[in-house]
Amino acid sequence: MTRPAGTEAARLADLPLPARVRAFPPRLNLRPGDGVAALAGVIIAVPVVSVLLAAVILGGGEAWEHIRDTLMVPYLGGTLGTLALAAFFMLVFAVPAAWLVTMHDFPGRPVFEWLLILPLAAPGYVLAYAWADLMGVGGPLQSLLREMTGWSARDYWFPSMRSMPGLAFVLASGLYPYVYLTARAAFVSQSICALEAARSLGASPLRSFRSVVLPAARPAIAAGLALALMEVAADYGAAEYLGVPTLTFGIVRAWKSFGEPAAAARLAVILLMLVIGLVLAERWSRGRAGSQQSSTRWRTVSRTKLGGVWGWLAALFCLTGFAIGFLLPVSRLVWRALEAREYVAPVGEALKNTLVLAGSGAAFAFVLALVIALAGRSRGPVAAFARLTASSAYAIPGAVLALGALVVLGGLGLTLTGIVPVVALAWVYASRFTAAGAEPMVAALARAPASLGYAAESLGASPLRRAKEVDLPIALSGASAGALILFVESLKELPATLMLRPFNWDTLAVRANAYATDERLAAAALPSLLITLAGLVPVILLSWRLSHSRPGEHTHA
Amino acid sequence: MRESLSAIGVSRAYHGVRVVDSVSLDLKPGAITALLGGSGAGKSTLLRLFAGLEAVDEGEIRLGDRVLSSMTQTLAPDKRRIGLIFQDFALFPHLTAAQNVAFGLKPLGKEAAKVEAAAWLARLGLTSRADAYPHELSGGEQQRVAIARALAPKPAAILMDEPFSGLDPALRSSVRDEALEAVRAAGIPALLVTHDPVEALEAADHVAILKGGKLQQEGPAAEVYLHPASADVAAALGPVNRLRAGEVPAGLAEVPAGSELVVRTEGILLDAASPVKAKVLASQVTGAMNRLVLEAGGRRLVAMVPRCDAPQAGSETGIRLDPALSFIFPSA
Numbered sequence: 001m002t003r004p005a006g007t008e009a010a011r012l013a014d015l016p017l018p019a020r021v022r023a024f025p026p027r028l029n030l031r032p033g034d035g036v037a038a039l040a041g042v043i044i045a046v047p048v049v050s051v052l053l054a055a056v057i058l059g060g061g062e063a064w065e066h067i068r069d070t071l072m073v074p075y076l077g078g079t080l081g082t083l084a085l086a087a088f089f090m091l092v093f094a095v096p097a098a099w100l101v102t103m104h105d106f107p108g109r110p111v112f113e114w115l116l117i118l119p120l121a122a123p124g125y126v127l128a129y130a131w132a133d134l135m136g137v138g139g140p141l142q143s144l145l146r147e148m149t150g151w152s153a154r155d156y157w158f159p160s161m162r163s164m165p166g167l168a169f170v171l172a173s174g175l176y177p178y179v180y181l182t183a184r185a186a187f188v189s190q191s192i193c194a195l196e197a198a199r200s201l202g203a204s205p206l207r208s209f210r211s212v213v214l215p216a217a218r219p220a221i222a223a224g225l226a227l228a229l230m231e232v233a234a235d236y237g238a239a240e241y242l243g244v245p246t247l248t249f250g251i252v253r254a255w256k257s258f259g260e261p262a263a264a265a266r267l268a269v270i271l272l273m274l275v276i277g278l279v280l281a282e283r284w285s286r287g288r289a290g291s292q293q294s295s296t297r298w299r300t301v302s303r304t305k306l307g308g309v310w311g312w313l314a315a316l317f318c319l320t321g322f323a324i325g326f327l328l329p330v331s332r333l334v335w336r337a338l339e340a341r342e343y344v345a346p347v348g349e350a351l352k353n354t355l356v357l358a359g360s361g362a363a364f365a366f367v368l369a370l371v372i373a374l375a376g377r378s379r380g381p382v383a384a385f386a387r388l389t390a391s392s393a394y395a396i397p398g399a400v401l402a403l404g405a406l407v408v409l410g411g412l413g414l415t416l417t418g419i420v421p422v423v424a425l426a427w428v429y430a431s432r433f434t435a436a437g438a439e440p441m442v443a444a445l446a447r448a449p450a451s452l453g454y455a456a457e458s459l460g461a462s463p464l465r466r467a468k469e470v471d472l473p474i475a476l477s478g479a480s481a482g483a484l485i486l487f488v489e490s491l492k493e494l495p496a497t498l499m500l501r502p503f504n505w506d507t508l509a510v511r512a513n514a515y516a517t518d519e520r521l522a523a524a525a526l527p528s529l530l531i532t533l534a535g536l537v538p539v540i541l542l543s544w545r546l547s548h549s550r551p552g553e554h555t556h557a
Numbered sequence: 558m559r560e561s562l563s564a565i566g567v568s569r570a571y572h573g574v575r576v577v578d579s580v581s582l583d584l585k586p587g588a589i590t591a592l593l594g595g596s597g598a599g600k601s602t603l604l605r606l607f608a609g610l611e612a613v614d615e616g617e618i619r620l621g622d623r624v625l626s627s628m629t630q631t632l633a634p635d636k637r638r639i640g641l642i643f644q645d646f647a648l649f650p651h652l653t654a655a656q657n658v659a660f661g662l663k664p665l666g667k668e669a670a671k672v673e674a675a676a677w678l679a680r681l682g683l684t685s686r687a688d689a690y691p692h693e694l695s696g697g698e699q700q701r702v703a704i705a706r707a708l709a710p711k712p713a714a715i716l717m718d719e720p721f722s723g724l725d726p727a728l729r730s731s732v733r734d735e736a737l738e739a740v741r742a743a744g745i746p747a748l749l750v751t752h753d754p755v756e757a758l759e760a761a762d763h764v765a766i767l768k769g770g771k772l773q774q775e776g777p778a779a780e781v782y783l784h785p786a787s788a789d790v791a792a793a794l795g796p797v798n799r800l801r802a803g804e805v806p807a808g809l810a811e812v813p814a815g816s817e818l819v820v821r822t823e824g825i826l827l828d829a830a831s832p833v834k835a836k837v838l839a840s841q842v843t844g845a846m847n848r849l850v851l852e853a854g855g856r857r858l859v860a861m862v863p864r865c866d867a868p869q870a871g872s873e874t875g876i877r878l879d880p881a882l883s884f885i886f887p888s889a
Contacts, residue, residue: 193647196610199634200641201661201710208635211660215651 034382037375040368041386044393044431047404048272054407055269058262063254067263071250075267078164078246079233079274085168086232087225090176093321095221098183099209100318105303106311112318113184114543119325120177121535123492123509125237126528127174129516130329132161132242133336140332167244171235173325175228182224186217226282233275234397236495237509241516247271251399252495261407268400279395330532333525340522347511347527354507357497358490360422361429362437365486366479368430369437373475374467376442387438394435398496401428405500421502428500429490436489437482441475485538492531559586560621562607562639562714562746567616567626568770569602576602578770579616584714584746589737591749591761591778593793599770600750604716607748608641609634620713640707640715644723646699648691654678654702655687661710677705681739696724697732704736714746721756733760754794758782766793788819788886796822798858801888806854808833810878810885817888824882825851825860827868831875840870851876 067075100106101113119127133139137153146152160166194216198208239246247267254264306314372390375383393401405424414420494509501510508527515524562584569577577599584590584607594600605611607618609625609632618626620639625632648657655674662670678687681701691699700720707715717740721733737760740747751757757764758778765775766789773793774786785791788799798820802812812818823846835853847867849860853876860876868874 193643193645194649196608196634197641197643197647197706198649198660199610200608200637200639201706202635202638202663203660204635205633212649216649218651 034375034380036371037386038382040371040375040434041382041389043368043427044386044434045389046408047401047428047431048393048396049404050407050411051265051268051272051400051404054261054265054404058265061260061262063258063260064263064266067250067254067258067267071245074245075247075250076270078167078239078244079248079271081164082168082171082239082244082246083229083232083274085165086172086175087229089169089172090179090225090228091221093172094176094179094224095183097318097321098180098187099213100306100314102184102187103303104306104314106306106314108315108318109303112315112322115322115326116180116318117177117539117543118322118536119174120542121539122174122326122330122528122532123237123494123535124171124174124231124235125241125494125509125513125516126333126532127325127329128161128167128170128238128241129512129521129524129528130332131166131170131173133521134328134332135159135161135166162242162244164244167235167239167242167246168232170238170242171232172228173321173329175231176321176325178228178231179221179224182220182227183217186220187213223282226278230275230278230395233271233278234399234495236397236399236498237513241513247274248397248399248495251397251403252499255403255406255499261403261410264403265407268403271397271400275395275397279392330529333529333532336522337525337529340525347508347530350506350508350511350527351530353501353505354491354509357422357425357501357505357507358429358487360426361433361490362483362486364426365430365434365437365490366483368434369441369482369486370472370475370479372434372438373441373445374471376438376445387435390435390438393431394433396432398428398432398493399499401431402496402499404428416500416502421500421505425497425500428496429486429493432493432496433486433489437486440481440485441479444477444479445471445475481538481541484541488534488538491534559744560713560746561585562748563619564603564607565617565619567603567606567613567618569599569606569611569614576770577606580767580770580772581616582765582772582775584748585763586746587741587744588762589740589747589749589760590763590765590775591751591757592765592767593751593754593757594767595752595793598767600752600767601718602770603767604718604748604750607714608639608716609637638710638713640710640712642703642707642715642717642720644719646691646703646720646723648694648699648702648706650691653688653690654683654694654698657691657702658706658709661706673709674705677709678702681705681735697728700724700732700736704739708739708743711743712745714748715740715743716748716750718750719752720749722751722753730759758794764794766790768793783881785819785884788817788884791819791821791884796859798822798825800856804854804856806833806835806856809853809876810883812885815888816885819884819886820858820878821882822848822859822861824879825858825862826877826879827860827862827866827874828877829875831877833876834873835876837868837870837872837874840867 097112097116101109101116135141135158137158142153142158145156145158149156161170194212195208198212199205203211234248235246236248236252239249240252247270251264251267251271254260254267305311368390372383372386376387405428409416409420409424416424491507492509494513497507497510498513501507506514508531512524512527512531515521515527564580564582566579566581567577568575568579580599580603582590582592582603592600592603602611606613606626609618612631613626613628615628617624620637624630625637648654649660652660655671655678658674658677659670662673665673675684675687678684681704683698683701683705686694686698686702689698691702694702703720720736721729724732733756737749749757749761761778763776764778764781766773766781768789774781774790781790782794785794788797791797792799798818800812800818800820802814802816802818805812805818810818833853835851835858837849838852838857839848839850841848842864843861845864846861847864849862849867851858851860851874858876
């Protein structure tokens, strides 16, 4: 499973600021950069389009009938159940946490404000390994229980991680920061005046929160939730490890075990429909958020002090979320890695493969992102198409895109040998993550006033010269962040890597997955921790960005 | 039933700075009191103290003889029945105009609240906009919804924080007159926080002038305008010329040493018979009046005179002072 830690969340964090509406110009007005932008859009779109075509053109075959009749219900039930339960877990924790952190003061509040983002660093499969170990029969929690009570393992019931609720719990514990971030941003930026108006009209603090604050923040919260749920739907590693059948799990299995791309493509289409539903929900709620900002006046957020027991309870609440999503699983893995003492397994080779594969994927995505960001500067329909393709592909599970690439390779008569799989994997990484890399560049360009470009043009610069000498240097100022995010995302991606990697090329993610499924957790711990460590970099970047842009705390009317 | 809302010696400090400093102010029922002052004068803070959005450090806020705020307790804003109108109106974006107005009518029950909200919208001429969301309303309409919302629960007092400054200047005075009519009709104490002296004089019955957190002067608008207690108060209510004793052109006025002459711009009268002559440096049309920049005895003066009398730039004219609009204060 992959998690776009840095960018999408950062963009959502900025969400309540007036949305920039980009209108299509009435005439088709082609520009020099459009051909390149169109090519970028097509490169990104091909894998998913070929999956759709494969589902229609290739017949289902026997494997499909078998899957449809015996596995469809468990797959669909597993995915839907996990989505629903994960949504519940995330809302129940993240919304109150965001409310506490923005509107109240309690011990440790400034630290929790950013600590609560850290769980984004560890991919779902890493959390699944750690939590299954923590909660297992031989794990520290059950051992402690037996020691304290004197029971034996058969005397009591203990919640199992290897179940659908367990999967939902694990994924929610790593993905709740999406909801936390958007809810927090919504609470920070909404007019405190509305809250005060409600109080002056006789509403109690609780009624004010329920009927004024929450409805105003609902679109932002829904957007964050939709994003997190896309990641839940895309998860393969955690579902496989915990033995929960889901659609994504089914796609990879239909390909790997049955060798049936057609059946896999049909499953992928069903998953795509779910994801598209989530994308539409996110777009829809974000559109409403833009139009609903009737209040522009911000007042310094004056936090209510939570004294005594209440303050400590609030701190405990936040600590619990952080502990579940990061502290406990990561320390468990560190413990397992150290406990093993001996040199458990070589990671050098895997590290090298990871650098090559994630590096080439990031490089390819970087070029596409740069093209799209620069093309976006001239607001033509082609540039809009390229951006839309990139942001749509971002929502599509890696397993589906990998399947699309396999279909294309199959159609061309290519096999996964030599340089082919490396290129194919770079292509899939680029297809999925370009939007993440383009985001910081687009942001850098957006910060530069449009008049800069007009100035260049008024000085006689051609559009090409303007792109080269004005826009490119500005976009590159956001490029280091973009490149970093692309690299980390590619490195965390598991299912696509599993499906497309060159023979015998194990990356860190593949290694971790292989060791974990062999029940060699001590060996899986080190690659898992390395992935998490890499994942921390964009998350820290994001929290830095957050602490430097807080509308409600600097602007005073 | 109709009682005054009073501040009695209230103070409020942020980080050791007294933003409101021992202010006593009585808001009488049925009268609109304008609270006037520059930015940072403590106007909004005083309003928030009245509303119970902040606690007082010293003094008391009372409604009639009921203590709302004191050093030891602050009655929550939702228990005070004091209406608030904000500069940005703070309409609830997810509720229609009618639902916004009905928000504070919850105790009436759903049906009665609907009827009452509709009646308020009708009163302010908004019946056709009842189902519109705030972002679909014009600025003037939002303003009226905000007023209906604040007045509908029959509050014991109403506080307005720069409620008209967000409006289009062309509409401002007509919207203001309509809005304040509804406020006056409610017969409750009303506070209008503003930084615009014209608005304070045109719209309010009383004015109170705040500077550096201290109340400078308070009283009926005309009285404060004509009898300011200090040069600062005079300047707060409109443009003035300020001249130290030595700077006053000979023959214009007798100003004792150590004192200051403060003359309103419309207090400089043109009088061909006057021995004091001034050179007209500039003469600009500003509507009904002309703004003259004069030079007399090496000092520049600004005068507002009826347009038909206005001399041309470059000419010379005799001037004298209107005693009702000229004041002498000890120099600061």
